[in-house]
Amino acid sequence: MSYGFKGRVLRSSAVLALASALATPVMAEEIFYVSGAVGNAVENFKTLVKPWEEATGNTVTLVPMPASTSDQFGQYRLWLAAGATDIDLYQTDVIWAPQLADHFVDLSEAAKDLAPQHFPSIIQSQTVNGKLVALPIFTDAPALYYRKDLLDKYGVAVPTTWDELTAAAQKIQDGERAAGNADFWGYVWQGNAYEGLTCNALEWIKSFGGGQIVEPDGTISVNNPNAVKALETAKGWVGTISPEGVLAYQEEEARGLWQTGNAAFMRNWPYAYGLGNGDDSAVKGKFAVATLPKGTADDTSAATLGGWNVAVSKYSKHQDIAISLALYLAGPEAQKQRAIAETNLPTIVALYDDADIAAAAPIIPQWKEVFLNAVPRPSAPTLGKYNEVSSKFWSAVHETLSGNGSAADNLEVLESDLTELKGSAW
Secondary structure, eight states: OOOOOOSOOOOHHHHHHHHHHHHOOSSOOEEEEEEEOOTTHHHHHHHHHHHHHHHHSOEEEEEEEOSOHHHHHHHHHHHHHTTOSSOOEEEEETTOHHHHGGGBOOOTTTTTTTGGGBOHHHHHHTEETTEEOOEEEEEEOOEEEEEHHHHHHTTOOOOOBHHHHHHHHHHHHHHHHHTTOTTOEEEEOOOSSSHHHHHHHHHHHHHTTOOOSBOTTSOBOOOSHHHHHHHHHHHTTBTTTBOGGGGGOOHHHHHHHHHTTOEEEEEEOTHHHHHHTSTTOTTTTSEEEEOOOBSSTTSOOOEEOEEEEEEEBTTOSOHHHHHHHHHHHHSHHHHHHHHHHHOOBOSBGGGGGOHHHHHHOTHHHHTHHHHHTEEOOTHHHHGGGHHHHHHHHHHHHHHHHTTSSOHHHHHHHHHHHHHHHHTTOO
């Protein structure tokens, strides 16, 4: 499938020249960029911003945040509410725009030539009340990682439903343990009580035909039989094909076990692909990815839409310089570098046909199919209350997975809590 877009193509050199013009300093300045980080993102950031630093004479200091997006959001809100002037740019989750928009600079005019190159839906997700409050730097949609060698060894097909995954994971796990690897598990994912569990559970529920927690029109839909079935299915994995400790796993814990060669399947984001093929990885060259399973053959796969953006703080003392860096990070040169070095999915449409990216990270062109199954979290209909909605949702899910009540009971309580939170309107 091809994607079209209107507007002239702004080449990497043009973006960098524009960024340099906007940021030409009387004297060099140091600006501060806060970002969560997984994998080798912190190390790669220095290389990523080097061309911009050389072109403008300014320097960037990365302030790393906890990997948990929930913890990041909490800290961001504290800084922004205090009008912190020592943070110039924030790397933001795709769901945060409606909640943080009042604290960010409108980038509509500065990015008028660059924005049309991005997927329109992603630009729209960062537009609040007509203001473009953040620029996309990469998008995200998770996939099912699987060990090709072990599927071949045990005569197992790539699973397309969750029941098939459960059976395949159990068969391979039993075989590997019988062969002497007592630490081997069938399936690892993100079960900690945080935003990552919202993403996982949304995928389970949506893929069973159970809706999207809160529908686009604001209807609270989460308490239904299909959602119950989805959560009870996942509950059955804990302690069987997934370790009990999965209830404390975030992305890196799942990747850590997978990358040592001790799991048959893993649910994770694209960044884990490049790291899994690193020279220090026990699974290098042994795995592939597929779309996440669905509830039944009649259902559809679902992958939570993720992605990260860069926003300029209204309280920054160096807004022009910060805007120039935002343009560079959202431009083709930086997005291409991220795609090659970190397997980050570009938001610039043309980069999916880039030969260098296809050669270095062949998974990126293939990820189009995963991306097309992406489902948004309900941040748009719940607006400023999304964080509370998500917290209540992941808490109910975690209680279910931990054996504290049934899915039916916990979702009934959740529906009541969300109804109270909603009031007359979100």
